[in-house]
Amino acid sequence: MGLGVPDFREAVEFYRSAWGLQVVDEDSDVVFFGTPANPEAYIVRVRKDPAKRVDLIAFAAESASAVDELAQRLGSAGITLVREPDKLGTPGGGYGFRFFDPDGRLIEVSSDVAPRPWRALEPRESVPQKLSHVVVNSPDVVATKRFYETHLGFRLSDWLEDKMCFMRVRSDHHILAIAQGPHTSLNHVSFEMRGLDEFMRGTGRLIRQGRDPVWGPGRHSAGDNTFSYFTDPVGNVVEYTTELERIDDDEAWEPRTFSAAPEVADQWGTGGPFEPMIPAMHNSPDQGLWTPAPL
Ligand SMILES: [Fe+2]
Structure with missing residues (x-):
């Protein structure tokens, strides 16, 4: 899930210290969050933007060939791909493509994103898993x-x-x-x-x-x-x-x-x-x- 936010510092601070997510990667204007209990490379990214917006919603596919097949199928159904299947530059890399759903949301489908090390949460550990x-x-x-x-x-x-x-x-x-x-x-x-x-x-x-x-x-x-x-x-x-x-x-x-x-x-x-x-x-x-x- 990607969010574009005008109040960047406040939002990052909220997700890190109040909400309990873990910073897995950051740059001057984007922070990627994961959890200690999940192998996903990141689950939320917060990016500085003058507009309050959804940057993208990302779903996983089984394999690179499943990504290609789905991209092909959407293309044949007349859905314009915003990005053709290619290597991803976000944390964990992987292979994916992007398109708009009928409301104009940017959707990403990817595979082969490298997992992060993870552990089970301890009893009473009240951060998201x-x-x-x-x-x-x-x-x-x-x-x-x-x-x-x-x-x-x-x-x-x-x-x-x-x-x-x-x-x-x-x-x-x-x-x-x-x-x-x-x-x-x-x-x-x-x-x-x-x-x-x-x-x-x-x-x-x-x-x-x-x-x-x-x-x-x-x-x-x-x-x-x-x-x-x-x-x-x-x-x-x-x-x-x-x-x-x-x-x-x-x-x-x-x-x-x-x-x-x-x-x-x-x-x-x-x-x-x-x-x-x-x-x-x-x-x-x-x-x-x-x-x-x-x-
Ligand atoms: Fe809900």
Whole structure:
């Protein structure tokens, strides 16, 4: 996940010291973050930009030939590639290509990115262990959903009313969700904690720093995962989560439709009022649409 931010120093400081990510590489105007518990070369990059924007959302493919095949398939479907398959210059290298999704988000698909050394988190270690999922706002949730299903092989796990669809590629209930929004923007980025204890400790660390959750802690019904939502210094919503549902029998899964009623959206009833969450998750319109990130 790549973010372009005007308040660069504040954002970097937030993700490093408050949120608990690990700096894996940095330059004067970009910082790449990973976690000690994940072999991904990086999971978030924060880049200095006059505009608040999403730089890219990156997905992994199995192999270089899978990357080539997918690039070919998108090309034949009339989707313009912003970058043809080639070696990547970001941490971990690898091989990948980029294109715009129908809302103008820059998407990267890559393979062969070199893994970093990693270790399992210790009990009570309340830093993220991996990127769990990204949720985007789209003015046309149905069209955007169809694009990810048709071209990238995503499958529908569940709906939240007709407003938000949860999409999977493997057994995690969702790695991407698409929400109907007033404009194209980032809804939130979610980070998985080791377990419930670590999730609560992380939530408490932010509260003690004077950063109250926008919503949470609580447990959703769709995905059955826990949630504590906060805003970062540029106004993007970030989430601590854990215990996301797994879908092991892909063929047998029947997508459900959940109500957005408070007792469904917040099973435990501990999340507090949900109203402040709505404008925060709508976010401001993404200023980087249809504009390739410079990096
Ligand atoms: Fe989430």
